[in-house]
Amino acid sequence: MADHLQFDLVSPERRLASVEASEVQIPGADGDMTAMAGHAPTITTLRPGVLKVIHSGGIDEYVVLGGFAEITATSVSVLAESALPRGEMSQDVYDRMMDDARAEMKKARETFENEPGPVDDAAKLMSDMVAVGTHIGLDPKQSNFG
Structure with missing residues (x-):
């Protein structure tokens, strides 16, 4: 082998x-x-x-x-x-990704009121994005899923 x-x-x-x-x-x-x-x-x-x-x-x-x-x-x-x-992952690129993830979270909360599945998925995305930033030394600036 x-x-x-x-x-x-x-x-x-x-x-x-x-x-x-x-x-x-x-x-x-x-x-x-x-x-x-x-x-x-x-x-x-x-x-x-x-x-x-x-x-x-x-x-x-x-x-x-x-x-x-x-x-x-x-x-x-x-x-x-x-x-x-x-090496191409800068704070600016990461900030844009976090903004997109926050927008997804907001949209899920507004669209799927009382439907936990999509909101949970958006929260998981936010959590994963914070973890990525932390792992590579970038600042998520708002880790509280706001």
Whole structure:
């Protein structure tokens, strides 16, 4: 069995990565997971988080917001709703993402009064966005889901 797998990451805007990796750490909607060569076939949805790719040249990190990952024994393909290399993630970019998440929360509260599902989903998005910012050293400025 080979000890590497092909990793590809694409977003609607561009292809971000195509590299032979030894390990891919994925922020799955049901929990973090690590894919390595020989992994059982799996498809998982993504939550906002930091995706790490370990390869012979080092470690690459990407901030992903939604999408899904398809894992096979020889490859990991990630189709992200939105993704940026961690190095492109500035406070301004993060602030815009937080503003979008706050707007989603407000819309959910107004549209789905007394329907907890969509409001809970929006609160989870806010929580995940705060966690992403904290993890990479950015300030969410308002961690109270306001």
